[in-house]
Amino acid sequence: MSKHSVEDIKKSVKVYIGVFAALAVLTVVTVAASYLDLSFGESFFLALTIASIKGTLVAGYFMHLFTERTAVLAVLGLTFFFLITIMFLPFMAFTDQSAI
Amino acid sequence: MEIPYNVEERQDTGMFNGKLGIWLFLASEVMLFGGLFSAYVFLRMGDVTGAFNSGSSELNVPLATFNTLVLISSSVTMIMSWVSLKLGEQKKFKQYLGATLLLAAVFLVVKYFEYTAKFHHGIFPETSTFFAIYFTLTGLHMIHILGGMIVIFYFLVPGSKMMNIEPERFTNRIEIVGLYWHFVDLVWIFLFPVLYLL
Amino acid sequence: MSGHTDSHQEESFWRKYIFSIDHKIIGLQYGITALIFLFFGFCLMMMMRWQLAYPEEAMPWIGWLFGDDGIILPEMYNSLGAMHGTIMIFLGVVPLAVGAFGNYFVPLQIGAPDMAFPKLNMASYWCYFVGGVVMMIGFFVPGGAANSGWTSYPPLADIATTGQTVWLFGMVLLITSSLLGSVNTITTIVQLRAKGLTWMRLPFFVWAQLVTGFLLLLAFPPLEAAGVLQLMDRLLDTSFFLPSGLVVSGEILNVSGGGSPLLWQHMFWFLAHPEVYVLILPAMGIVAEVIANNTRKPLWGYKSIVYASAFLGFMSFIVWAHHMFMTGMGATISAFFQTTTMIISVPSVVILTAMFISLWGASIRYNSAMLFALGFLPMFGIGGLTGLPLGIAASDIHLHDTYYVIGHFHYVVAPGTIFALFAGVYYWFPKMTGKVLNETLGKVHFWLSMLFMNGIFMPMFVQGLAGVSRRLWDGGASYAHATDTLWLNEVMSTSAWLLGLAQIPFIYNLIKSMKSGEKAESNHWQATTLEWTDAPSPPLPHRNFEVIPEVHRGPYEYSVPGADKDFTPQSEA
Numbered sequence: 001m002s003k004h005s006v007e008d009i010k011k012s013v014k015v016y017i018g019v020f021a022a023l024a025v026l027t028v029v030t031v032a033a034s035y036l037d038l039s040f041g042e043s044f045f046l047a048l049t050i051a052s053i054k055g056t057l058v059a060g061y062f063m064h065l066f067t068e069r070t071a072v073l074a075v076l077g078l079t080f081f082f083l084i085t086i087m088f089l090p091f092m093a094f095t096d097q098s099a100i
Numbered sequence: 101m102e103i104p105y106n107v108e109e110r111q112d113t114g115m116f117n118g119k120l121g122i123w124l125f126l127a128s129e130v131m132l133f134g135g136l137f138s139a140y141v142f143l144r145m146g147d148v149t150g151a152f153n154s155g156s157s158e159l160n161v162p163l164a165t166f167n168t169l170v171l172i173s174s175s176v177t178m179i180m181s182w183v184s185l186k187l188g189e190q191k192k193f194k195q196y197l198g199a200t201l202l203l204a205a206v207f208l209v210v211k212y213f214e215y216t217a218k219f220h221h222g223i224f225p226e227t228s229t230f231f232a233i234y235f236t237l238t239g240l241h242m243i244h245i246l247g248g249m250i251v252i253f254y255f256l257v258p259g260s261k262m263m264n265i266e267p268e269r270f271t272n273r274i275e276i277v278g279l280y281w282h283f284v285d286l287v288w289i290f291l292f293p294v295l296y297l298l
Numbered sequence: 299m300s301g302h303t304d305s306h307q308e309e310s311f312w313r314k315y316i317f318s319i320d321h322k323i324i325g326l327q328y329g330i331t332a333l334i335f336l337f338f339g340f341c342l343m344m345m346m347r348w349q350l351a352y353p354e355e356a357m358p359w360i361g362w363l364f365g366d367d368g369i370i371l372p373e374m375y376n377s378l379g380a381m382h383g384t385i386m387i388f389l390g391v392v393p394l395a396v397g398a399f400g401n402y403f404v405p406l407q408i409g410a411p412d413m414a415f416p417k418l419n420m421a422s423y424w425c426y427f428v429g430g431v432v433m434m435i436g437f438f439v440p441g442g443a444a445n446s447g448w449t450s451y452p453p454l455a456d457i458a459t460t461g462q463t464v465w466l467f468g469m470v471l472l473i474t475s476s477l478l479g480s481v482n483t484i485t486t487i488v489q490l491r492a493k494g495l496t497w498m499r500l501p502f503f504v505w506a507q508l509v510t511g512f513l514l515l516l517a518f519p520p521l522e523a524a525g526v527l528q529l530m531d532r533l534l535d536t537s538f539f540l541p542s543g544l545v546v547s548g549e550i551l552n553v554s555g556g557g558s559p560l561l562w563q564h565m566f567w568f569l570a571h572p573e574v575y576v577l578i579l580p581a582m583g584i585v586a587e588v589i590a591n592n593t594r595k596p597l598w599g600y601k602s603i604v605y606a607s608a609f610l611g612f613m614s615f616i617v618w619a620h621h622m623f624m625t626g627m628g629a630t631i632s633a634f635f636q637t638t639t640m641i642i643s644v645p646s647v648v649i650l651t652a653m654f655i656s657l658w659g660a661s662i663r664y665n666s667a668m669l670f671a672l673g674f675l676p677m678f679g680i681g682g683l684t685g686l687p688l689g690i691a692a693s694d695i696h697l698h699d700t701y702y703v704i705g706h707f708h709y710v711v712a713p714g715t716i717f718a719l720f721a722g723v724y725y726w727f728p729k730m731t732g733k734v735l736n737e738t739l740g741k742v743h744f745w746l747s748m749l750f751m752n753g754i755f756m757p758m759f760v761q762g763l764a765g766v767s768r769r770l771w772d773g774g775a776s777y778a779h780a781t782d783t784l785w786l787n788e789v790m791s792t793s794a795w796l797l798g799l800a801q802i803p804f805i806y807n808l809i810k811s812m813k814s815g816e817k818a819e820s821n822h823w824q825a826t827t828l829e830w831t832d833a834p835s836p837p838l839p840h841r842n843f844e845v846i847p848e849v850h851r852g853p854y855e856y857s858v859p860g861a862d863k864d865f866t867p868q869s870e871a
Contacts, residue, residue, distance in 0.1 A: 020172065069114045127515060
C-alpha cells in the first residue's frame, strides 16, 4: 500500500466512506433482524452472517487484507484454521458427550 | 547497528518488520478471543436453566447499537488520519486521530453507564454464567480499547515529534496502530450480536 | 518498536547487563535464569522422592522446612508436585530452549545483527522473570503454593488455597512473555535472513524455532483465556468451571453453577499438547546441528525433516483431547483424536529416523555435545513409543493417570529434551564465552546422567503397568495389588539423588571453564553455519558480525567431494 500515489489514496478514501456507510446500515439491519420472530437457529445464522460480512469489510478494506502480502495471509489462514478448531471441536466433543 | 527493514520494505516479503509483527500479534489475539468465544459456545450448549436467553434480554440493545456505531466511526477516523498523513496533511491527521481518541472515550463512558446500571440492578458476574462471560468478554475488550487509547494518545502528543524527523517511520507506526484499532472494532462487531442479540 | 543503538557509545552497567537489548545478553539472561529454575524444580522433586521412598519418615537435614517433625504432609506434597511440573516446563525447559538458545542463535544463524524488535525482546525476558518471581511468591502465601497439579483442573483448582491465584497471575505473565518472544522470533526469521539465505538453506535449528514460534503464538492465547476465566471464578465468584449443585465438604457450594470443568480441560490441553512440541522441536533442532557437525556429513533427508517438523506443528493442534479419553467423551470424538494421535507419530518418526540414518557410515567425533545428542535419540525414542498406548483410548483406560504416564512424558522431556539442551550447552559454549568446556568432566556428566535418568524413569513403567496412581502421597503404600513393585520407589529415589550429584561436574565445569578454560577458536568445531564461520567468539556486541555475511549454499555441506577441507561454510562463495 505504501507505494500508492496521491490519486490512489484519494480514490480509496471514497471506498472507506462507502464501507463506513455499509457497516452502519448492517448494524441497523442486524438489530432490526433480532426483533423478527425467528427460531434460535435462524436468528443465530442471520446474526453471524451479518457479523461476518461486517468483519470481512473491516478486515478487507480498513486493514487492507484484500491487497495484503501472501505472508500475512498465510499466517492468518493458519490462525483461522485453528480458530475453527477451537470453536468447533469442543463443541462437537460436548455434543458427543451428552449423548451418553 | 540499525536493524534491517525497520522502516523500508524487504524486497521478497514486501513488508517492514513492524507490519509482520503486528499481524502476528493480532493472530494471537484472534486465538485469545477465539478461546473465549469457544467458552461461550460451550457454556451456552450446557445451559439448561435458560440463563443465556434471559440474560441477553436484560442487556441494553439501544446503548450497544449506539456504541457499535461509535466504534465503527472511530475506525473510519483512524484510517482517515493515516490517509491524511500519507497525503502530508499533518493538521488533518491530528484532527482525525484526536477524533478517534474522543470516540473511544465516548465508547468507554457509555460502557460505564451500562455496567453501573447492571450493578444497580444487582447483576454481577457471579449472577449467572451468561453474565460471567458477558463481563469477561466486554471487560477484556475494554482493556483493549484502553490500551489502544494510550497508544493513540502517545502518537498524538509526546510521540508526534517523530512526524517531522522520520516521516516514513511515523506513517508506518500509525498504520500499525490502525491495524490494532480496526481489530478491536472487529472483535466488537462479533461481540455485539453474540452477547446482545442472540 | 525501534531498535537502533549506537554501538560506539559506552553503555552503563545497567544498560549493558541488566536491561540489555542485545539478543545475546538477553539469551544469556534467559539461559542462566532458566538453569537456576531447572535446578530448583529438580530440588522439589528430590524432596518428593524422599516421601515416596520412605513414606512418613522425617526428612534428614532439611526436614525443618516442613514443620517440626520434618514429614512432608499431603498438602505440601501436592504443592511440590504442582510446582515441580510448572517450574520445569514453563520456567525451565521452554525458556532454555526458546528464550536462551532461540534468542542467542537464531539471529546468528540467519546472519542478522539482532532480533527484529530488541526492546520487545527485553520486555519478554522481564515478563518471564517477574512471572517466575510471582510463581515463587506462591510458596509464602497462606496454604502454600498451588497444589492442584500443573494442569490445575477445576473444580479442585477453583476452590483451592490462595496459591492457585498466585499461580494464575504467574502464568498470565509467562504467557505474555512467550507471546512477545514468539512474535519476535517469527518476524526475525522471516524478515532478517541474510542475503542468499533462502528457506531451504536455513539450518534445521532455525526451522525448529520457527515452528515452535507458531505453536507458542497460536496455542498459548486460549490458555491465557482459560486462566482469565479461572481467575474470574476464584476472585469474582463466577461459575465458568463449576457445575450446578457442586458439593464441597458436605455442603452445596453457594455459586450460580452452570459451568463445566471440561471447558477448562479443553482449553488447557489445546495449549498443553502443542506445548509438548514446543519442548521437543527446539531439542530436535539442537540435536540436528550437533549430529551434522560431529558426523562430518550432511544431515540425511534435510527437506523431509523440515516438512515433517512443519506437519508436526500443524497436527499438534488437533490431538489435544487424547488427554481426555477418561472424561466420558463419546466414541466418535475419541476415535477422531485417536486417529490424529496415530498420524502425529509419523512425522516424529521421520525426524528421528533421518537422524539415525545420518549416523550411518560417519566417522563420528565422540565429544560431550555429541554424546548427549546421541543419548537423546534412543531416550526420545522410548518416550515417543511409550506414548502410543496412551494415544489409544482402549489402553489409555488402564494406563491413565498412572506412573506409566509419568514415565512416558519424562522420557520425552528429561533424558530427551534436557539431554538435547545439554548438548546445546556443550556445543555452543565456546561461541557464547570464547572458552571451551572440559571434555572429561563433560563425559563424566553424560554417563552418570544417562545411567541415573534411566534409573529414575524406567521403573515408572513397571509401577504404572501395575496400576499405581501418579498422585499418591504415600507412593502406593495403600495399594495392595501393587505391593510387589513398591521396592522400586527406593531405586528411583536413590537414582534421583545421585542424578542431582551428577550435575556437580557440570556446574563446576561451567564456572571453571568460564574463568580459566582453554581459549576457543572462532570456528571451534569446524562447522558450516554462519554463527561459527562469520562471527568471532563471543560475537560482537549489538551487531554480531563485522560484515553481514552473504549465503551461497545449504547449511550442512560437510565432506564435499573435491573440497580442500571437510566443511564448506555457508558463506563461502
